[in-house]
Amino acid sequence: MSFRLTSLLSLLWLAVVGASSVGDSGCNLFFCLNITITNNEIMTYEITPVFEPFGWVGLGFGRLMKNTHMVVMWDDESNPGSRIVSQRYGVGHVEPVLEPNPPRIATVVPSTVEFAPSKTNYSTTAFQIPFNKTDPRPGQIIWAYSLRRPDPDSSADLTGHYVAGTVNMRLDKAVSGLEGVVTEDPKDALAPLPRFQKLIWHGILLSVGFLVLLPAGSLVARWGRTFTPRWFKVHRLINFGVALPVIAAGFILGPLAVLDRQAGHFADAHQICGLLLFALYGAQLFLGRYIHARRDAAGRSPHPPSNILHAVLGISTIALAFLQVRSGFAEWSMRTGQPDLSHWCHDLWAAWAFILPVAYVGGLVLLKRQFAQEKQGRSYADSPEGKNYIALAAAAPSPIMFDAEHEAAYSELETRVPLLHRP
Numbered sequence: 001m002s003f004r005l006t007s008l009l010s011l012l013w014l015a016v017v018g019a020s021s022v023g024d025s026g027c028n029l030f031f032c033l034n035i036t037i038t039n040n041e042i043m044t045y046e047i048t049p050v051f052e053p054f055g056w057v058g059l060g061f062g063r064l065m066k067n068t069h070m071v072v073m074w075d076d077e078s079n080p081g082s083r084i085v086s087q088r089y090g091v092g093h094v095e096p097v098l099e100p101n102p103p104r105i106a107t108v109v110p111s112t113v114e115f116a117p118s119k120t121n122y123s124t125t126a127f128q129i130p131f132n133k134t135d136p137r138p139g140q141i142i143w144a145y146s147l148r149r150p151d152p153d154s155s156a157d158l159t160g161h162y163v164a165g166t167v168n169m170r171l172d173k174a175v176s177g178l179e180g181v182v183t184e185d186p187k188d189a190l191a192p193l194p195r196f197q198k199l200i201w202h203g204i205l206l207s208v209g210f211l212v213l214l215p216a217g218s219l220v221a222r223w224g225r226t227f228t229p230r231w232f233k234v235h236r237l238i239n240f241g242v243a244l245p246v247i248a249a250g251f252i253l254g255p256l257a258v259l260d261r262q263a264g265h266f267a268d269a270h271q272i273c274g275l276l277l278f279a280l281y282g283a284q285l286f287l288g289r290y291i292h293a294r295r296d297a298a299g300r301s302p303h304p305p306s307n308i309l310h311a312v313l314g315i316s317t318i319a320l321a322f323l324q325v326r327s328g329f330a331e332w333s334m335r336t337g338q339p340d341l342s343h344w345c346h347d348l349w350a351a352w353a354f355i356l357p358v359a360y361v362g363g364l365v366l367l368k369r370q371f372a373q374e375k376q377g378r379s380y381a382d383s384p385e386g387k388n389y390i391a392l393a394a395a396a397p398s399p400i401m402f403d404a405e406h407e408a409a410y411s412e413l414e415t416r417v418p419l420l421h422r423p
Contacts, residue, residue, distance in 0.1 A: 024169035025113070029260070030145040031057055032120070034113045035169055043131045043138065046113045047073070049122040055146035056158060058088070058096070061104075061132070062142060063166075065090040069099065071106045073125050078152040083125045086154040098155045104130045139169035147336065162335060196336055198257035203328055205250030210277070210321035213243040215356050218314055222363035226370050232292075240285060251278050270331045273324050280317045287313065302374045315360075322353050 023036035027050065034046040049057055055074060062068030068090040076082045085108055088096035111124040132138060144161035151157075217239035224231030254274060258265055266272050287310050294300065326349060333340045 022172055022174060024139065024171050024173055026169070028165075028167075030163065031143075032113075032124075033059075033167065033169075035139065035171060036112075037131055037138070037171060040133070041131050042128055044109065044112075044126060044128050045071070046111050046124055046126040048113075048120055048124040049145075050120045051145065052121070053147050053149075054122055055148040055162075056150055057146075058144045058161075060090060060142040060144075061135075062090075063140065065096075065142060065164075066092050068142065069102055069104070070096055071127060071129070072096070072158065073127075074149050075122075076152045077149065081123070083123070084150075084152060084154055085125070085127055086156075088158075095158050095160075104132070137168070139167070139171040141167050143167055198253045198260065199332070199336065202250050202253040202257060203325075203332070205246050205253070206274075206321075207325050207328075209243050209247035209250060210281075210318065211325060211352060213238055213246060214281075214314070214321070215318055215360075217243065218318065219359055219363065222360055223366065226366050226373060236288075236292075239288070244285070247278070247281060268331075270324070270327045273320070273327070277317065277320055277324055280313065280320070284310070284313055284317060318356075322349070325349065 021036045021038045023034065023044075025034040026032070030049070030051040032048045032050060034044075036044045038044065045059060047057060047059070056072055057074075058070050058072035060068040060070040070088045070090060071085060072088050073083050073085045076084045085106060087099045087102045087106055089099040089102075090096045106127040106129045109126050109128045111126040113124055113126075142164065143166070144164040146159055146161045148159040150159070217235050220231055220238065221235045224234065251274070254271070255265055258271070266275060287306065291304075291306050291310055294306075329341050329345065329349075
């Protein structure tokens with residue numbers, strides 16, 4: 001009996017919608033939407049979630065979130081197959097408040113649109129609302145999509161949306177011309193990588209770049225300068241030759257992943273801090289190049305302010321990178337709706353955050369040796385320790401190098417005492 005009644009209501013609703021109706025339909029990456037206007041009196045919205053996981057989706061009848069009436073819907077986990085519809089009101093960029101007496105009441109009705117099974121695993125929800133004849137652009141609405149499902153209560157708290165945007169439909173097509181099945185697949189057309197792969201590689205590359213390569217370059221500078229003249233070449237190779245492409249690739253993947261999800265750029269602390277961190281790394285590269293270009297300047301002290309700034313900025317960049325990676329752990333589950341990262345990721349982060357400062361501070365025991373070598377200003381051949389060392393201070397020319405005077409002396413000696421006796 002219930003099935004027959006539902007079928008009868010559906011047929012009646014189809015007959016009503018088919019009479020003097022216009023509308024439009026389409027899909028984006030997150031949902032498919034069909035809007036119809038019947039007899040210039042009733043608007044019907046039919047929405048089908050596409051992006052997984054589906055938490056909640058909301059439509060707002062305005063241009064901005066503030067002072068806008070909204071309809072929000074999510075699956076009722078206590079009643080599988082049904083969906084909760086809640087009317088809210090936007091008071092700003094905060095959670096919309098429950099609206100007990102909305103000016104236009106949304107009524108759930110049977111859906112008239114069917115989507116291809118390959119397009120989504122979620123059902124279509126349709127609701128009817130009186131047409132606002134004073135609105136010059138009824139097809140322009142705002143929307144938001146979240147990956148976290150609220151509690152099964154129409155007054156439940158809503159988690160922050162994952163992405164938001166606007167929809168502008170013309171609403172001038174005859175209903176008979178609207179496709180029952182939307183053939184356009186909402187696909188990730190910008191990237192060959194599967195879903196979430198850009199975010200995964202974004203995290204991996206930047207973690208390796210900022211927490212492995214840059215610290216390695218710093219440790220080479222701290223420990224190697226008193227033992228080998230090649231320390232600077234290794235330092236430059238790691239921090240510039242290897243780290244730059246790794247960090248640049250990881251940084252680019254971040255905005256691309258946001259763009260693929262049609263989300264806003266630099267919308268939270270993690271994204272803003274990431275931009276700042278990348279700028280600090282670029283500043284470090286330019287500062288290091290400046291210091292190296294002026295290393296032989298006349299009257300230059302062993303430790304000019306630029307050198308000290310380079311060291312302080314490098315340590316600060318790595319410290320900020322540790323905090324940024326840790327915030328990325330939380331960002332992963334919040335933005336993707338996936339489970340939290342494995343415990344070993346947190347354990348590895350904590351262990352490395354302890355080991356690295358200890359290793360760097362341990363290198364400070366060589367400061368006395370470094371200052372002594374700088375004071376002497378000797379190269380490897382003259383160093384009392386006999387170690388390979390390039391002095392940071394300007395050194396006198398080495399007497400080992402052949403000049404014109406030495407050449408003349410040896411030439412004269414060879415003339416007086418020939419190496420081969422003539423018969």
